[in-house]
Structures are given as structure tokens and as C-alpha cells.
Amino acid sequence: MDRAGALALDAAGPFRSRRDRFLLPDGLVYLDGNSLGALPRGVDERLHAAITQEWGHGLIGSWNDAGWMDLPRRVAGRVGRLVGADAGSVHVGDSTSVLLFKLLVASFGLRPGRRVMVLEPTTFPTDGYVAAGVAELLDVELRWCDPADPAASLDEDVAVLALTHVDFRSGALYDMAALTRAAHEAGALVCWDLCHSTGAMPVDLTAVDADLAVGCGYKYLNGGPGAPAFGYVAPRHHAALRQPITGWMGHAQPFAMTLDYEPAPGAARLASGTPSVLAQTALDAALEVFDDVDLAELRAHSESLTGLFIDLVDARLGDRVGVVTPREPRLRGSQVSLRHDDAYGIVQALIARGVVGDFRTPDVARFGFAPLYVTHADVFDAVQALVEVLDGEEHLRPEYAVRNAVT
Amino acid sequence: MDRAGALALDAAGPFRSRRDRFLLPDGLVYLDGNSLGALPRGVDERLHAAITQEWGHGLIGSWNDAGWMDLPRRVAGRVGRLVGADAGSVHVGDSTSVLLFKLLVASFGLRPGRRVMVLEPTTFPTDGYVAAGVAELLDVELRWCDPADPAASLDEDVAVLALTHVDFRSGALYDMAALTRAAHEAGALVCWDLCHSTGAMPVDLTAVDADLAVGCGYKYLNGGPGAPAFGYVAPRHHAALRQPITGWMGHAQPFAMTLDYEPAPGAARLASGTPSVLAQTALDAALEVFDDVDLAELRAHSESLTGLFIDLVDARLGDRVGVVTPREPRLRGSQVSLRHDDAYGIVQALIARGVVGDFRTPDVARFGFAPLYVTHADVFDAVQALVEVLDGEEHLRPEYAVRNAVT
Incomplete structure (x- = not known):
């Protein structure tokens, strides 16, 4: 050659x-x-318009008039197409670390009585750090598995198996379908970290029957440095999932400003605070490159x-x-x-x-x-x-x- | 007139x-x-340069060469000047909701044995929602106080009094010094929500001896829609404070990629995931307006x-x-x-x-x-x-x- x-x-x-x-x-x-x-190409122009027209000229009215309220949902639709999910099952916002925290905590609510998370020790460090923080917070166990055989660590105490689809260091790719099946056979949930796969290969969370997932906006999605992350919740868990950071943007009616928190339908309940419109806009514009891929x-x-x-x-x-x-x-x-x-x-x-x-x-x-x-x-x-x-x-x-x- | x-x-x-x-x-x-x-003025130009030069041309090298790694700390220094704090006591990132969650959870770690948060029911809804989420997560009590006399609800069970400095609806302003003193007399911490005061008036967290604070980047700080929030940790709490979302960017050495989490010094430990460089840059540029105010x-x-x-x-x-x-x-x-x-x-x-x-x-x-x-x-x-x-x-x-x- x-x-x-x-x-x-x-x-x-x-x-x-x-x-x-x-x-x-x-x-x-x-x-x-x-x-x-x-x-x-196109991101710079979109940001310029968002800054000067939407923010500078439209000001507060742009939450309605420029569609800022719906922006995370629109971006979620674009991401969803890349991971085999509908827009209602994807949330875009926060960072991967924050979303992983939300989903790991939520896992224990979805699997009451179970007290173990399984991760593999060669995972991207933040996944392990976040899981260790959850273990301390909830007084549950973080169990490290053999990277070559994560399923061997599953048992009836495991609430969630949380794996990175592609290892950040070695580039090795897990078999999502087989490991998801193994988790389900043990009665556990699976949470996939898609940071190093989404946007570089087909991912079909629906087809493999995954429960939860997180992923990164700034690697293969090209959303810019520190771009918003995404989280996935399978439709069967929408109603029951409770994430711990119950901010107003994850409320069913943020502007009703009631005293009681009522989670929004679907993955939108993963939201907490006001999302960065500039960061979401950059990611939205970046994802256009995938339109006919x-x-x-x-x-x-x-x-x-x-x-x-x-x-x-x-x-x-x-x-x-x-x-x-x-x-x-x-x-x-x-x-x-x-x-x-x-x-x-x-x-x-x-x-x-x-x-x-x-x-x-x-x-x-x-x-x-x-x-x-x-x-x-x-x-x-x-x-x-x-x-x-x-x-x-x-x-x-x-x-x-x-x-x-x-x- | x-x-x-x-x-x-x-x-x-x-x-x-x-x-x-x-x-x-x-x-x-x-x-x-x-x-x-x-x-x-100037925000659009700064973002254009950040996008085309730093991201487009500098690519991954800009984490060092364009100073992206230090950007949150630089912005923290600008915010610190407005709230009477040094850069090491301020963290800029996430949303107000997420930072409030981190600080409320951390409060219970700083006041072991105490099981109550005090908020007032006319607080901005997200503060109440977040506190309710923390109450459920940690199995602690959320106690609503009389807005006219928050100190009356303090006792030896209270870990933290969390108040908004200026009421979002009425515009009423609390006496930070007096209420901070009252909290301390009860052995409690105080956590001030500065969303509706920072950038519109002097705030001096050091002078009033506050423990913790959060605030908003997109109101009087003009950082753009959904701009990053800020959090404050008094120096006396730096070493002991543990926040629950232990992501790699709050690690003392993110790129050492060790298995164990070691929190960064000072308020920098409030960080979790990779911050949005675009959103941080917009806030940084916006804060220049305050330079000689x-x-x-x-x-x-x-x-x-x-x-x-x-x-x-x-x-x-x-x-x-x-x-x-x-x-x-x-x-x-x-x-x-x-x-x-x-x-x-x-x-x-x-x-x-x-x-x-x-x-x-x-x-x-x-x-x-x-x-x-x-x-x-x-x-x-x-x-x-x-x-x-x-x-x-x-x-x-x-x-x-x-x-x-x-x-």
C-alpha cells in the first residue's frame, strides 16, 4: 500500500x-x-446568529420566539437517531459525569433492595470516580469486574452494570447486546457509556434492549469543547425513573412554579437547571453533518x-x-x-x-x-x-x- | 418629575x-x-475567536495553548470580585440547580448528626425542588420557615439555612449578615442563593462570614442564556467539603487517571465533568463590563x-x-x-x-x-x-x- x-x-x-x-x-x-x-462548518454562523439575533435582539422573548425552550429536545432528536432512540427517551444537557451520577442513583430506585453497581476498572476514570461517589452517598457497593468478563460479576445483588461501550485507552469494543442480555438475566439494569462510540458507528439502544446510557457531545459528535452530554432512559423506565437533582427544568411545568416537584415525562426529567443555549446551539448545528449519513x-x-x-x-x-x-x-x-x-x-x-x-x-x-x-x-x-x-x-x-x- | x-x-x-x-x-x-x-459588546467577537481559532484551528491543543483548562478558574476570579471572595473559593460551572444540590448534600457532611435543611417557601421554585430531592435522597428533613423570620426555625438539628438573598418575586432583600450570624449561633451553616443580587449590588461573602453560596451567570452577570452558575465555599470549609458528583474535573489531577478520587483544592472540587468552553468564554467576556465598576x-x-x-x-x-x-x-x-x-x-x-x-x-x-x-x-x-x-x-x-x- x-x-x-x-x-x-x-x-x-x-x-x-x-x-x-x-x-x-x-x-x-x-x-x-x-x-x-x-x-x-456552520457552527460559527449559527452561534453568531444565536448571540446577536436571538440573545442580543430577541432577549428574554427568545425562550419562546427562537425556540430555546425546545432546543434540548430538538438536539435530543438528532442524538436519538444516532443511538436508536426516540427524542422522548434522550435528554441533552449537563456533562457526562453529572448525567452518569443521575442515572446511577436512579438505578437503585429502579431496582430496590439491590445494593451493588458493577464497573470495570479500566473504565474512563470519571465513570469510576462518579460511581465511587454514588457508593459513598447511598452506602452501596461498587464492585469492580474483570474487564474480560463483566458478566461473571453479576448476581442477585446487582442493581446496574455500567460499562463503557468502547474502552477509551485500548479501543476495545464490548458486545452491547450480549452484555445487556447477561445483565437482564441477573435481574440487573445496564447503563452504557457511549462516549467513544456514538457518532463513529451505529448504536441501537432499542434493539439491544438497553436500560440507560450516557454519552459525550464533544468527541465524535463534534459539539465543541465541553459540549452538553446526553442521557438515555428506555421507555419502560420513563414513569418510574427518579433522578436526584430535581431542578425546575426537569419539572413537568417549570413556569407553574408550584411548591411540589412533578417530573417531566420521559427522559426530559433528567434535566435540572437552565441549559446553556449557546452550547446546545453549537451541538445542534454540529449534528447537521450527520443528517444524511x-x-x-x-x-x-x-x-x-x-x-x-x-x-x-x-x-x-x-x-x-x-x-x-x-x-x-x-x-x-x-x-x-x-x-x-x-x-x-x-x-x-x-x-x-x-x-x-x-x-x-x-x-x-x-x-x-x-x-x-x-x-x-x-x-x-x-x-x-x-x-x-x-x-x-x-x-x-x-x-x-x-x-x-x-x- | x-x-x-x-x-x-x-x-x-x-x-x-x-x-x-x-x-x-x-x-x-x-x-x-x-x-x-x-x-x-465583545461577547460575539470572543466567541467567534474561541470557535474558529481556539477550537477550529487549535483543536485539542487549546486545552493548554488557549488556556481552556484554567478558564473556569479565571472566570471564578471575576465572579469572586463581585461577591467578596478569592478565586480559590469560587467555582464556575454547571447550573445553579446542580451546584445547589452539591452544596446542600455537602452541608450534611460538614454538620454530621444534623438532619434538617431550612428554606423559605417563597424561594425560587428550583431551590425548593432541589432541597426536596436532597431530603428524599439523604432521608433528612426539609423544614419550611416563615419568610419573615427564618431564624425562628433554627435549632440544633439544622445543618444548613438556605436562603435566596433577593426574593425573585417580591424583590425583598434579606439581611445576609444578621441571618448568617443567626445560623452560626444555632451551629448551622448558611447557603446563600445570590441569583438575584450578584452583579446588581455589592455582596461580600467574606465580610458576612457566609459558609456557602450559589449564583446565576445569566441574570445580572449577562453571561447569556443558561450561562454557567457559580458556587462559593468559605476557605474554612475547603478541606472538609465533599460534594457527591465526583467527576474527573474536580479531581486534584484529572489527567493522572488514577483509580482513586482525590478532590482538587478549594472550591475547584465542586467541578464534575468537562465544562462548556463556549459558555465559559461568553461569561468571561461578559464580565469584562464589570472591570472598572x-x-x-x-x-x-x-x-x-x-x-x-x-x-x-x-x-x-x-x-x-x-x-x-x-x-x-x-x-x-x-x-x-x-x-x-x-x-x-x-x-x-x-x-x-x-x-x-x-x-x-x-x-x-x-x-x-x-x-x-x-x-x-x-x-x-x-x-x-x-x-x-x-x-x-x-x-x-x-x-x-x-x-x-x-x-
Whole structure:
């Protein structure tokens, strides 16, 4: 495979890259869309209009006239299409951490008498921290499972099995349907963290019969830094679910201003305070890029990108790096992680060459292939740069000996 | 007092209106800044740069290079100046509801053995809803006090007295120092909701020895619809305070990605998930308007505006409307509320004339005088319009018989 071959794949594949719908710097190979999605065209204009027209001119009246009251619901509809859910089962707002807190606490209300949450210890740290906080608050047990076999930790005490669909570090992909089934067989709920899958592959919460889910707005959904998160509640739990942060925006009638709290129907009851209209607007505009995307084709493109990256790394670097991510396409998300003692230096040297991945402690170089805008040519260029970095020992430069907080 | 007199007050007063620093529509009398603050000049440009340069061009590197990691702390410093607190005691993020939840739960950890929260029943509804949720979650008591004498409900079971500094409906202002003292004498904490005071008057949490506080970014701080909220933790509670939503951004070292949660120092531990950079940037830019504002002068201007409004209503409308707000300046915030059976129609008819106040169920017409940009001429014009509405019976138009959700 040479660069011309990569270009030919881009031209022939079922899914054409939409890089021209993003404002990516010329020549940049951006493989960190799993950490912060690129800027879709149109977001800047929408925000400008929201600020100057809706806020500046329409002022308070824009809650009705510009549809701000319904904005989270509209965004929920767009997200719902990507995760196999109707708008009434999705809430958009808060952060992933806050929504996960709400759903984990709610899980114990939906499964009274059960006192255990099961998570796996390689989950994204915030999931574990939040679960530990819930365990302390509710005096319940946080049980760590074997990442290779979460179902083995299920029993009649488990209220909820909370797993990340795609592991943030390794890129390994869980079988949602099988693990959801296993949880249900034990009488437990399942709560899926979709941060590293939504927007990069088809997800169908309805088809797998999931109970609860959370996900991120700023990775593959491209909603901007710190974009609102989303939460999912299966219709069968709508009526019974009680989340603990009972703010007015989750009330059935916020402006009735009654003394008693009455939860809104559906997933809208996950809301608490007033949502950021600017952040919701950015996410709404960003999601337009998905309007006519076939998610199966998007996934095929993603598998082709990650497969080509692994093949080229194998062919050109052999055992100079370790491939952490599963080689079987159905077992991985849309990223490939490489292990190397000098992973930090490798990532920094690649960034200096215009190939942006990221480092995850202690020894992982992570490359995300956001299939909306990453091309096979990007993959080829990234591996070429990686070969040159290692050949030239660029990763051993002394300035990379000290690690920054964020990479 | 005629219009020329009002203009003379504007010209002579110690605080000149900064209306020219806001992008308010020409001719609009905007008296709803206590619900949604006006758009400060410069916000649109800052957001454009944040979107296109920081996000679009800088991408993931902007967490370091554009200072996104420190952004909430910088905004906290700006807010801190308005409430008498250092940056390390203020956290900016989430919504008021979520932060109030965190602080109320934390209160019980700071006062172990005590099982009661005291709120007053005319508080903004979300405060009551959130407190009721906390009561259910922790199996503690929510005790409603007499709004005229909150201290009478304090005893040795009370962990926290949670009051709104300025009542959203009546505009009545509590004596923070006296009530904080009363709470402390009972061994309780105090948690002040500053939504309707911060940015309209001096607040000094340090001087009154407050324990905890929350406040709103989108009213008098002009941070835009649904702007991030802020929370305050007195330095003496920094080390002991534990809030329940232990997400990674409240961790001492988010990117160490250790399994165990270790809270960040100071109020930064109130953080949970990744903050919206766009929303934080808008609030940061908006707060620049306060850079050289003397808060005592701002308060004097506010008292002059509300006083003139009450005087003109008394003189020109007599008992055709009821003034709900205390007439004694030191007992009110920066709004004046009028009671009338047709308050909804009055507000709508005024809006049709370009005078924007708002309606609060069941019978209150509320007029906020954001002292940064409201003038004495606005006050005169508002009362003139009110007289004409009532004289012309414009408030009785049939289309105002049905009330909208948001007004």
C-alpha cells in the first residue's frame, strides 16, 4: 500500500469523507477527534446568529420566539437517531459525569433492595470516580469486574452494570447486546457509556434492549469543547425513573412554579437547571453533518481506516510498537492505540509534524479515526510520520521528558 | 418629575449607565435583566475567536495553548470580585440547580448528626425542588420557615439555612449578615442563593462570614442564556467539603487517571465533568463590563432607579396597582414588582409597546432594573407606558387571556 493506494481507497469507498464540511487546518492529520471533535462548518454562523439575533435582539422573548425552550429536545432528536432512540427517551444537557451520577442513583430506585453497581476498572476514570461517589452517598457497593468478563460479576445483588461501550485507552469494543442480555438475566439494569462510540458507528439502544446510557457531545459528535452530554432512559423506565437533582427544568411545568416537584415525562426529567443555549446551539448545528449519513457506511469506513492503520504499522514497524487495540474489526471502536515506553515523546514528535494523536498514561499513544473527516490518505501520512519519528529518534528529544497535563 | 428630570438624573448621577457597552435594540426599555441579562459588546467577537481559532484551528491543543483548562478558574476570579471572595473559593460551572444540590448534600457532611435543611417557601421554585430531592435522597428533613423570620426555625438539628438573598418575586432583600450570624449561633451553616443580587449590588461573602453560596451567570452577570452558575465555599470549609458528583474535573489531577478520587483544592472540587468552553468564554467576556465598576456606585444607581419607579407609580397610578416590593431601599434588590389581577395582560401590553418586564404567576408584574444599562429615562418611559396601557385598557385584550409558558 502506497499513498496512491490510500487515495484510491478514499475515492472508491462507500463513504466519502466529509472533511470539506469541517474547518480543519490545511495539511493537518487530525487523529484526536475521539478527544475533541473538529469544527463543523456552520457552527460559527449559527452561534453568531444565536448571540446577536436571538440573545442580543430577541432577549428574554427568545425562550419562546427562537425556540430555546425546545432546543434540548430538538438536539435530543438528532442524538436519538444516532443511538436508536426516540427524542422522548434522550435528554441533552449537563456533562457526562453529572448525567452518569443521575442515572446511577436512579438505578437503585429502579431496582430496590439491590445494593451493588458493577464497573470495570479500566473504565474512563470519571465513570469510576462518579460511581465511587454514588457508593459513598447511598452506602452501596461498587464492585469492580474483570474487564474480560463483566458478566461473571453479576448476581442477585446487582442493581446496574455500567460499562463503557468502547474502552477509551485500548479501543476495545464490548458486545452491547450480549452484555445487556447477561445483565437482564441477573435481574440487573445496564447503563452504557457511549462516549467513544456514538457518532463513529451505529448504536441501537432499542434493539439491544438497553436500560440507560450516557454519552459525550464533544468527541465524535463534534459539539465543541465541553459540549452538553446526553442521557438515555428506555421507555419502560420513563414513569418510574427518579433522578436526584430535581431542578425546575426537569419539572413537568417549570413556569407553574408550584411548591411540589412533578417530573417531566420521559427522559426530559433528567434535566435540572437552565441549559446553556449557546452550547446546545453549537451541538445542534454540529449534528447537521450527520443528517444524511448512513451509519453502516460510516462504520465500514471506520473499520477500513483502523484496519489500514494496523496493517501499515505491522508492515512498516513490526514489533517496534505494540498494537493494543483488537485486530478483529468487530471487537474495536474507531481508534487504534499503540504501546511504547516513549509513547509521550512519540505523540509530541508527531504533533510537531502535524499528526495529532494523544497520549494516555502510562505508555499509550492513541489515534482516533473520526470517520466523518479522516481519510485513508491521513492514515498513510500518519504511519509515514510515525516511521520517520522512530527512525530519526525524534521522540527522544529532551523537551519531551517532562509531561504536560493535557496532551 | 418629567422626562427631562429623569435625563438630568442620568447625567448627574455617580454611576453613568453603560448601555453603550451592550447591544440593546434602539428604543427598547429592557427591564428583564433579572431574568436574562442583555448582550455585552465583545461577547460575539470572543466567541467567534474561541470557535474558529481556539477550537477550529487549535483543536485539542487549546486545552493548554488557549488556556481552556484554567478558564473556569479565571472566570471564578471575576465572579469572586463581585461577591467578596478569592478565586480559590469560587467555582464556575454547571447550573445553579446542580451546584445547589452539591452544596446542600455537602452541608450534611460538614454538620454530621444534623438532619434538617431550612428554606423559605417563597424561594425560587428550583431551590425548593432541589432541597426536596436532597431530603428524599439523604432521608433528612426539609423544614419550611416563615419568610419573615427564618431564624425562628433554627435549632440544633439544622445543618444548613438556605436562603435566596433577593426574593425573585417580591424583590425583598434579606439581611445576609444578621441571618448568617443567626445560623452560626444555632451551629448551622448558611447557603446563600445570590441569583438575584450578584452583579446588581455589592455582596461580600467574606465580610458576612457566609459558609456557602450559589449564583446565576445569566441574570445580572449577562453571561447569556443558561450561562454557567457559580458556587462559593468559605476557605474554612475547603478541606472538609465533599460534594457527591465526583467527576474527573474536580479531581486534584484529572489527567493522572488514577483509580482513586482525590478532590482538587478549594472550591475547584465542586467541578464534575468537562465544562462548556463556549459558555465559559461568553461569561468571561461578559464580565469584562464589570472591570472598572464601583459596586457601591452601582448600588446607588440601582436604588435611585427602583426608588424613582416606585415614586412615579405612586404619583401617577396610586392604588390602581399594588407595590409588592419594600419601599425602604435597604430592604429591596434591584427590581420592583407590582400586583394586579391582570398582571399577565399588563406585561404583554407593555412588551407590545417596547417595555419588557415579566410576569410571575399568579398576579405579579416584575420589573428588573439592571443598573449597568438601565437609565432613569427608561424608568420614566416605563411608567408612562404603564399609565397608557391601563388608561387604554390595553391589558384587557382578549389575546392576553391565554398565558404562554414563558413570559
